[in-house]
Amino acid sequence: MTDRLRCGSRVSSYRLGELAERIGARMLGDPDVIIDRVAALDAAGPGCIAFLSNRRYRPYLATTQADAVILAPEFADACPVSALVLDNPYLGYARVATLLSPTVETTPCIASSAVVDASATVAPDAAVGAHCVIEADARIGAGTSLGAGSFVGQGASIGPHGRVAARVVLCRGVHVGARAIIHPGVVVGADGFGIANDDGIWVKIPQFGGVRIGDDVEIGANTTIDRGALEDTVIEDGVKLDNLIQIGHNVHVGAHTAIAACAAIGGSARIGRRCTIAGAVSIAGHLEIADDVHLTATSAVPNTIREAGVYSSGMPIQENRAWRRNVARLRQLDEMARRLRTIERKLLGQS
Amino acid sequence: MTDRLRCGSRVSSYRLGELAERIGARMLGDPDVIIDRVAALDAAGPGCIAFLSNRRYRPYLATTQADAVILAPEFADACPVSALVLDNPYLGYARVATLLSPTVETTPCIASSAVVDASATVAPDAAVGAHCVIEADARIGAGTSLGAGSFVGQGASIGPHGRVAARVVLCRGVHVGARAIIHPGVVVGADGFGIANDDGIWVKIPQFGGVRIGDDVEIGANTTIDRGALEDTVIEDGVKLDNLIQIGHNVHVGAHTAIAACAAIGGSARIGRRCTIAGAVSIAGHLEIADDVHLTATSAVPNTIREAGVYSSGMPIQENRAWRRNVARLRQLDEMARRLRTIERKLLGQS
C-alpha cells in the first residue's frame, strides 16, 4: 500500500493482488496492476476498478476501460480485463472502496467559536467544529468529530470514533454509541408526540424518557428520533437510517436493521433485527415486527407482523385515465364482491 | 408538595390523595403514599404511579410494582395497589406527569455569542442561547427561551413563555403566540412553493404573506410551515404538530387540531377545528376539511370533506406474492366490473 497526499486527504493505492487478498476474492489477470480508485463500469479509466452487481449494468462490461472489475463467478468469463471474483460483488466493492477511500484528517481541537460548558468532557483527540455548543455534563468520545454548529445537550453523550456532521442536534440526555455517523440536520431526542384530550383541548404529556443509540449506527440527513415518554427510545447496534425518517417515541429498532428515506415509524413500534424497510414505508405505533421482515417501498403496516418474510402494499402508477376508472371501481369493490357471490349462488347453486 | 433539587432541575413529590384531588379522580387505597414519578406498569417500582389506558397493557396490571395506578372504573376492581380512578385515565396520566415533571430552570440571559440587533426587543426575563441570531425589530416575549443557534428574522415575534429548542428558524415577519413549544430544526416562514410556467420555464411567484401561529401551539422537529403567497398561513390556537410535517402556503389549520408525523398539507388547504390527522397523511391543496374530521394513517385526501367523521384510504400490507397478484388485478378492475355487469345482464336479465 502506498500513501500520498491529495487535496489535504490521504489517498491510497493497491496492487490488484493485494486487494484480492484483502477482500477474499479469486483473482483473474494481472496481480501487479496498480489500482487507486473505484469508478462505474462505463466511466472507468486507467487505475480504476469497477464492479458489476446489478444486472442492469451488464451491457457495459464488454467495453469498460477499467483496469479490473469486481464481479460474480457467472460473469467472470465475459470480463475483458482483470477481475476479482466473489459471490457478493457488491460487498467486495464496498470493501475495496473503503480501502481506497481517502482518510479525512480531522485535527483534534476545539474551535475557538465553540461554546463548551466547563463540566462537559471532551476527549483530548476529539474535534469540535466552529460554533458548536456542548452543554453541562455532556461527553464527547475519543477521536469523535463534531461538525460546525452542532449541539450536544445537557448530559448527552457520544462514544468514540464518531463522525457528526454540521448542524446536528443531540438533545439533553441522549446517548450515542461508538463509531456513529450522523449527517447534517439530524435531531435526536426531541419530545415525543404525546398529547391527551381534555374535552377538545390537547394537554401535553411530558416526555421523561431518553434515546439510546448503539454502536455503528448511521443516521441520514434531517432524520428525527424522538425521546421516549417514560422509557427510552432504542436504536440497537448496526442500524442504518437514511434521510428524512421519523422514529417516534419509545420505538425499538433491532440490530442491523436498515431503513430507507422518508419512512415514518409510529410511537412504541418494536421492529426486529435484520429487517429492511424501503423508502416511504409507514408503520403504525404500538405493534411488533418480527426479525428478518422485509418491507417494499411505500408499504403501510397497520398491524403486528409475526413471521419473517417479504411484505408489500401500495398501488403502482397507471396512465391517469385508467387509474381514474379503476379507482372508481375500488370504491365499489365490496358491492362487486357481493354481486359476484349472488351470481355464484344462482349459477352454481353454492350456498 | 415537596420540592428538592436533582440534576439542576426541581423535582416534585405528592401524596396520592393530593394527586387525586388535583386531577379530579376517585381514590382507592392509601392517600398518604408518596409519589414522585410516573413509570410504565411493568417498569414501575416504589414511589411510582403507573397508568392503564391502552388495553394492550392490561396483562401487566396484576403484577405491577407501582405504588398506585391511574385507570378507568372498569379496571378498578382488578387493581392490586392503590388507584386513581377516572373516565379518561390517559388525561389523568398527562396531568399527573405534568405535576411530577421536573421544572427546567432557564436562567434569563442573552448568551454572549448571540447576535441580537439593537432594534430587537428581548423581554428582560427571556433566555437567548448561544449563537442565536435575532434580527432587526424582532420581539421575544416574557419568559421565552431560545435554544442554541436559533434564528429569529427581521420583524418576527414570539409571545411569552415559549420554549424554542436549538436550531429553529423563524423567518422574517412571522408571528408566534404564547406558550409555544418549538422543537429543533423547525422552519417557519420559508417561501411557499409558488411558480408559474412560461413556455417550459418556471417563473417564481414572490411570497408576500406571513405566518400567524396562535397560542399553545407545539411544532415537532424539522417540520416546515411556509409563508403565504398574498395573505398569511394561519395555525390557530392549541394546534399540535408532530415531526417532519409540511404545511404549504396559505394553509389554515383550525384550533385544537392535531397532526401526526410526516403529513403533507398542500397550499391553501383549509382544515377545520378539532381534527386529528394521523401519520403520513397527504392532503391536496385548495380544498376544505370540516371540523371534527379524523383521518387515519396514510390517507390521501384529494377533495373537500364537508362532514365530520372518520375517513381512510391506503392499502395495508400483504405477503409480497399475494400483493403482486392482487395489484395486477387492480389494474384490471374496471374491466372486471364490466365483465361482471355483462354476466348479470345475461343471467339475471338486468338492463
Add this chain to the structure above:
Amino acid sequence: MTDRLRCGSRVSSYRLGELAERIGARMLGDPDVIIDRVAALDAAGPGCIAFLSNRRYRPYLATTQADAVILAPEFADACPVSALVLDNPYLGYARVATLLSPTVETTPCIASSAVVDASATVAPDAAVGAHCVIEADARIGAGTSLGAGSFVGQGASIGPHGRVAARVVLCRGVHVGARAIIHPGVVVGADGFGIANDDGIWVKIPQFGGVRIGDDVEIGANTTIDRGALEDTVIEDGVKLDNLIQIGHNVHVGAHTAIAACAAIGGSARIGRRCTIAGAVSIAGHLEIADDVHLTATSAVPNTIREAGVYSSGMPIQENRAWRRNVARLRQLDEMARRLRTIERKLLGQS
C-alpha cells in the same frame, strides 16, 4: 416607476398601462391608475391588482375592491374594474408580483461572527451572515447572500446572485450554479445511503461523488440532496424543489422539472425535463422517467416510464367503514378475478 423606502426595503409602484406593457397584456380600463401591490380578489383594496386564474375564485370577481384584475379573455367582460387580459393570467400575476416585490437590500459584508477559512473566496459584494462557516477552498459568487448559521464545506461553491437562507448546509465539494434560492434547513451533499450486507452486518460504501446543481434552481426548506456514490448527483437548470424532499444519490433531475413537497426519489433514478411531480410522490431507484411526465399526488413509481403523459396511483379516502369493507375485498381480488373467470366459462362457454 416610482421607488420609495418602506421598512428598510424598496417598494415599487407602476401605472397600470406600464404593467400591461411589461407583461404583454391587453389593457381594459384606466391606464393611469397607480398600482403598488398585489392582493387576493376578496382582500384587495385601492392600489391593489388582483388576479383570477383558478375557477374556484371566480365568484369573488364581481365584488372585488381591487383597482385592476389580471385575468383570461373569457372573464374580461365580467370584470367590474380595469383589467390586464392575457392567456396565462397566473404567469401574468407572477410577473406583476415580481415587479412589485420589495427588493430586499443585502448589505455586502462578512459578519464578524462568521468563520471563513483564509483559502475561501468570497466575492466582494457577497453577504455572509452571522455564525456562518465557510471552509477551505470554498467559493461564494458575486452578489450571493448566505443566511445566518449557514455552512459551506471544503471546496464547495455557489455561483453569483444566489440567496441562501439561514441554517443551510452545503457539504464538502458540492457545486451550486447562479441565482440559486435555497431555503432554511436544506442539506446538499450528505452521504448517499450505500450499504452492502456481509452476512447480516451492514458495511458502509464510501460516497465519492459530489452534487452538481445548475442555474436558477430553488430548493425548499429541509429538503435533502445526497452526494453520489461514484459520480455526481445532478440537478439541472431551472429545477424547482419544494420542502422536505429526498433526492437520493446519483439521481439526475432534468431541466425545468418541478417537484412538490415530501416527494422521495430513490438512488440513481433519472428524471426527465419539464416533468411535474406532485406532493408525496415516491419514485424507486435505478429507473428512468421520460421528459414531460406528470405524476399526480401520492403516486408510487416502481418502474421506468418511457412515454410523456399523466400517471397516477394511490387510493383517495372514503368514509372509514366503507374503506374497511373495500380493503378487505382488495386482499381477495385475485381470487375474485378467478371466480369471475369460472363463471364466464360456465355461462358463456369461453375457454
